[in-house]
Each structure stands twice: as structure tokens, then as C-alpha cells.
Amino acid sequence: MQDGKVLVIDDNKSVLSALEILLQFEFKQVATIPNPNQISSFVGLDTVDIVLLDMNFSAGINTGNEGLFWLREIKKKAPHTSVIMMTAYGAVDLAVKALKEGATDFILKPWNNEKLLATIKSAYLLRKSRKEVQDLKQKERHLKQVINQDSNYIIGNSKALNSVLNLVRKVAKTDVNVLITGENGTGKELIARELHRTSPRKNEVFIGVDMGSISETLFESELFGHTKGSFTDAKEDRAGKFEAANSGTLFLDEIGNLSLQTQAKLLSAIQNRTVVRVGSNKPISVDIRLVCATNCNLNQMVNNGVFREDLLYRINTIHIEIPPLRERDNDVLILADFYLKKYGAKYGKPSLRINANAEEKLMGYRWPGNVRELQHTIERAVILCEGNVLKPEDFLLTSNSVISLEKGPETLDEMEKLMIAKALEEHNGNYSAAANQLGISRQTLYNKIKKSNN
Known part of the structure; x- marks a missing residue:
């Protein structure tokens, strides 16, 4: 029955x-x-x-x-x-x-x-x-809403930030490829999400990929997918990130960390708007909005022969440069107040405030880690403070990522950070070249940098 x-x-x-x-x-x-x-x-x-x-x-x-x-x-x-x-x-x-x-x-x-x-x-x-x-x-619509939800906000009203947001609003209406650049911690992914949120694709999925964390051996499988049996661990057919982002936005972060070999594969997919799964010869059409981001100087990398000029032209139809926090005027205090309320509520200290001297200290700091560093600084101060007023001494602003060359490193960790920083500086931010100089893999270098920034 x-x-x-x-x-x-x-x-x-x-x-x-x-x-x-x-x-x-x-x-x-x-x-x-x-x-x-x-x-x-x-x-x-x-x-x-x-x-x-x-x-x-x-x-x-x-x-x-x-x-x-x-x-x-x-x-x-x-x-x-x-x-x-x-x-x-x-x-x-x-x-x-x-x-x-x-x-x-x-x-x-x-x-x-x-x-x-x-x-x-x-x-x-x-x-x-x-x-x-x-x-x-219905489940797909719900999943897209969940995936696209983001608890982070773009906070600030400085002229520099508003200039970026005005450009975002103009570009969002189109489907052109966008390259977002800026220092670490400036909020490149937030801008990418804002592009998606204000675009005609806002009801579709936003897929973000950290290119620096993908090894070269898994690059094609992760981005283009694979078929069952195409390699040892391929136990079933699997769609890659390009297919997953179909009709939506694909955000490729840390694009400057790709090797020349993977750059060529990526260029082919972007040019043809098709992907071929590993183990297959059938091209699959994809309809995506492509947004890339990096803290590297790609033009300098092109001159040095470590980044393909044709790939740069493909991803750089519109270039959005995110200003560092030190160039955003009073946004420092606006962001500090936002994170103070956020972490005050989280740690059961809702009545906290920052006094004038502490505000002056925050405004006078250069914030090499930008918004991410400010966020961690406020959270640490909220956790450790004993009163209701945060004073200058509550904010520890000696960045772990900045080491005085005159003083020299005092620990093995500091020595490692200094060597990594110098290698990246010598190779204009190119991870592959820096890793080769240091005698480690690009993946190991990337993991060490991630660990030191946490």
C-alpha cells in the first residue's frame, strides 16, 4: 500500500x-x-x-x-x-x-x-x-542563507573607507572580475562579501577559498573537482569550488601565493569559464563572479617573472585597494568601541569604557596588523582588565609580528619570524620564492605565518 x-x-x-x-x-x-x-x-x-x-x-x-x-x-x-x-x-x-x-x-x-x-x-x-x-x-535556499550569513560588519565612516565602499557599490552591479589588495588584516574578505551582498547574485552562494592553504597536489581537485577513482582517496565524485560557486561569487584569497604551474591552470578555467574534473575529460560550464585578493604587489611579481601577466589582466578588471587602519582617521576609535561592546557582552563585562588617555594611545599606534590586530588587542584588554575603565596600560601594543632589527631576536620563535619576514621582503611577498630560499615548502611557510599571526 x-x-x-x-x-x-x-x-x-x-x-x-x-x-x-x-x-x-x-x-x-x-x-x-x-x-x-x-x-x-x-x-x-x-x-x-x-x-x-x-x-x-x-x-x-x-x-x-x-x-x-x-x-x-x-x-x-x-x-x-x-x-x-x-x-x-x-x-x-x-x-x-x-x-x-x-x-x-x-x-x-x-x-x-x-x-x-x-x-x-x-x-x-x-x-x-x-x-x-x-x-x-527549499533546503538549498536555506543553506545559501546560512552560508552567506556573516557576523562581521564593515565599521567606520572615514573618507578613505567611504571611497572604497562607493567603488564597491558601483562595481557590484556588474559581473566584472575584481582584485582586492591591501595589507594583512585590512578586511579584504569583508569587502568581497560586500560586493556579493550588493550584487544581483546576492541570493546565491558566496564561496571563499584560501589559496595559500591548498597544496599544489590538491589544487585541481579542490578547485575543479574529481571523479570517483581518479586518485587513491577519490571514493566518490566531487564538485570543486568553481562548480559549488556556480551562479554565485567565488572569492580566491591569497592569489599571489600560487606557483606558476597552478596559475596556468587557474587562467584556463577563468578564460573559458569551464572546468574539467580530475579523472574526466568532460568540460563543465560555470557561471561565477570572480573576486581575488592578495597583500602582494602583483605588478612587481610580474616584473620578477613569478606571476603571469595574462592572469593579472584577467583578474584585475577592477582594482580595489583597501586602506590600512592608520589611514582611516577616527575609524580606530569607532572600531575599538564596536569590539569593546562585542567582547564586553561575550565576557560578562558590558559596562566597560575606554578613557581619553587610552584612546590617544590607540590613535597614536600605527597598527601594522590593522583591524585584525585591533580586534585582538581589544579582546585581550577586556579579558585582562580588572575595573570598568580601560586605561593605556591595559593595551599591550607591542606587535608580535614586528621585531626591532637593532635589538635583534631574543628567542627561536623571534628568529624564525625575522627570517620569514626578511625572505618575503626580498622576494616582494612571493611565498614560493621565499619558501625556496628558506629551504621549506610553500605550505610549511604559509602554516608558520598563520601560526605567528594567531
């Missing part, structure tokens, strides 16, 4: 009785109504899986127009319900017309029970499929 609900609509009581007896052993719920005017008052019409609808109700009229009218009414109220038309006056043109209006199938009276049941069961399976598709679409 199928776990479904069937509704029979026919003005012939013998037909209603016969179908009710036949179907009661096949479906859990069978309902009948003798008058189509009762359709509008039928409770739970949209929960009905199958409707068997007669095409003629008035005596002497065999055109089927009545049935077509009620078919349209049912589809308005229950668009996903399967409707099977019934008539004793069969005509090909009438059947075609019913199917065009949304009917699932057409049955002639008198019917053959086996054929009738086969038709109804097929219609029930179609209804189940439609419902599953509808449920999947």
Missing part, C-alpha cells in the same frame, strides 16, 4: 464507489467529491498526491472544457499535485490540451483496472519526485 492521498472528483456515484473500492487497498487515504464546486472548500487540497478528475459534469456537454477549467483551478491551489483526467469521450486533441494545461495523464472510461492502477502509481511517483525536488530547493 502506498503512503499517499487520492482525491476522486466525478458526478457519477457509481464511478466514485468503484474507484474508492479499487483504490482503498492501494493508498492509505482515498477521498471523493461528486461536485467540482466543492474543490474550493476541500481542506488540504495541496496535500493530495493524486486527483482523478472527470472532464464533463453538465448533461449533454462533452467538450471537456469544464474539466479543463477545474484542472486550472486545482493547479492554482496545488501546483505540485498530479492530476489525471477521466472521460468517456476520448479525443487526441482533448488529451493534448489537458496535458498542456498541466495534467499528468489521461484515462478513458470504461477503464482497465490494471492499466488504471499503473497510471495512478506512475503519477504518484511523479508527485513524490516533484515534492523531493521542492524540498531540496
Whole structure:
């Protein structure tokens, strides 16, 4: 017995009785109504899986127009319900017309029970499929909303920040590729999300990829996907980030850390707007808005032969430079107040405030780690403070990432940081070249930098 609900609509009581007896052993719920005017008052019409609808109700009229009218009414109220038309006056043109209006199938009276049941069961399976598709679409919409939610905000009203936001609003309306540059901690991903949020693609997914954390061996699999059995751990087909971002925005962070070999593969995908999964030769078209970000000087890297000029042209249709925090005037205090309230609430200290001398200290600092450093500084001060007023001594502003060259490193960790900083400076921020000089892999270098910034 199928776990479904069937509704029979026919003005012939013998037909209603016969179908009710036949179907009661096949479906859990069978309902009948003798008058189509009762359709509008039928409770739970949209929960009905199958409707068997007669095409003629008035005596002497065999055109089927009545049935077509009620078919349209049912589809308005229950668009996903399967409707099977019934008539004793069969005509090909009438059947075609019913199917065009949304009917699932057409049955002639008198019917053959086996054929009738086969038709109804097929219609029930179609209804189940439609419902599953509808449920999947609802889940997809919900997942997109969850993925696109971001608890971070763009805070500030400085001239430098407003200039960036004005450019974002202009560019967001288009689908051009955007390159976002700026120092570490300036909020490049926030700007990328703002581009997505204010674009026509805002209801689609935003997929972010940290390019520096992807090893060269997994690059193609992560970005383009793979087929089952294409390599040892490929136990099933898997879509890559390009496919996952289809119809939405793909954000490639740390794009300056790619090797020349991976740059060539990325360029091909961007140019052709197609990807080929590892282990396949079938191209898959993708429709994405591409946004890239880096703290490297890509023009200098092009001159040094470590970044492809043609790739730079592809990703750099519009260039957005994020200003460092030291160039954002009073945004320092606005951001400090925002994080003070955030962490004050988190750690049970909602009445905290920053005194004037402490504000002066915050404004006088250069913030080499930018907004990220300010955020961590405020959180640390909130955790360690003992009173309700934060004073200058509550803010430890000696950045762990900045080491005085005159004083020299005092620990092995400081020595490592200094060597990494000097190698990156010598190679204009190119991770691959710096890693090669230090005798470590690019992935190891990236992990060490991540660890030191936390």
C-alpha cells in the first residue's frame, strides 16, 4: 500500500464507489467529491498526491472544457499535485490540451483496472519526485542563507573607507572580475562579501577559498573537482569550488601565493569559464563572479617573472585597494568601541569604557596588523582588565609580528619570524620564492605565518 492521498472528483456515484473500492487497498487515504464546486472548500487540497478528475459534469456537454477549467483551478491551489483526467469521450486533441494545461495523464472510461492502477502509481511517483525536488530547493535556499550569513560588519565612516565602499557599490552591479589588495588584516574578505551582498547574485552562494592553504597536489581537485577513482582517496565524485560557486561569487584569497604551474591552470578555467574534473575529460560550464585578493604587489611579481601577466589582466578588471587602519582617521576609535561592546557582552563585562588617555594611545599606534590586530588587542584588554575603565596600560601594543632589527631576536620563535619576514621582503611577498630560499615548502611557510599571526 502506498503512503499517499487520492482525491476522486466525478458526478457519477457509481464511478466514485468503484474507484474508492479499487483504490482503498492501494493508498492509505482515498477521498471523493461528486461536485467540482466543492474543490474550493476541500481542506488540504495541496496535500493530495493524486486527483482523478472527470472532464464533463453538465448533461449533454462533452467538450471537456469544464474539466479543463477545474484542472486550472486545482493547479492554482496545488501546483505540485498530479492530476489525471477521466472521460468517456476520448479525443487526441482533448488529451493534448489537458496535458498542456498541466495534467499528468489521461484515462478513458470504461477503464482497465490494471492499466488504471499503473497510471495512478506512475503519477504518484511523479508527485513524490516533484515534492523531493521542492524540498531540496527549499533546503538549498536555506543553506545559501546560512552560508552567506556573516557576523562581521564593515565599521567606520572615514573618507578613505567611504571611497572604497562607493567603488564597491558601483562595481557590484556588474559581473566584472575584481582584485582586492591591501595589507594583512585590512578586511579584504569583508569587502568581497560586500560586493556579493550588493550584487544581483546576492541570493546565491558566496564561496571563499584560501589559496595559500591548498597544496599544489590538491589544487585541481579542490578547485575543479574529481571523479570517483581518479586518485587513491577519490571514493566518490566531487564538485570543486568553481562548480559549488556556480551562479554565485567565488572569492580566491591569497592569489599571489600560487606557483606558476597552478596559475596556468587557474587562467584556463577563468578564460573559458569551464572546468574539467580530475579523472574526466568532460568540460563543465560555470557561471561565477570572480573576486581575488592578495597583500602582494602583483605588478612587481610580474616584473620578477613569478606571476603571469595574462592572469593579472584577467583578474584585475577592477582594482580595489583597501586602506590600512592608520589611514582611516577616527575609524580606530569607532572600531575599538564596536569590539569593546562585542567582547564586553561575550565576557560578562558590558559596562566597560575606554578613557581619553587610552584612546590617544590607540590613535597614536600605527597598527601594522590593522583591524585584525585591533580586534585582538581589544579582546585581550577586556579579558585582562580588572575595573570598568580601560586605561593605556591595559593595551599591550607591542606587535608580535614586528621585531626591532637593532635589538635583534631574543628567542627561536623571534628568529624564525625575522627570517620569514626578511625572505618575503626580498622576494616582494612571493611565498614560493621565499619558501625556496628558506629551504621549506610553500605550505610549511604559509602554516608558520598563520601560526605567528594567531
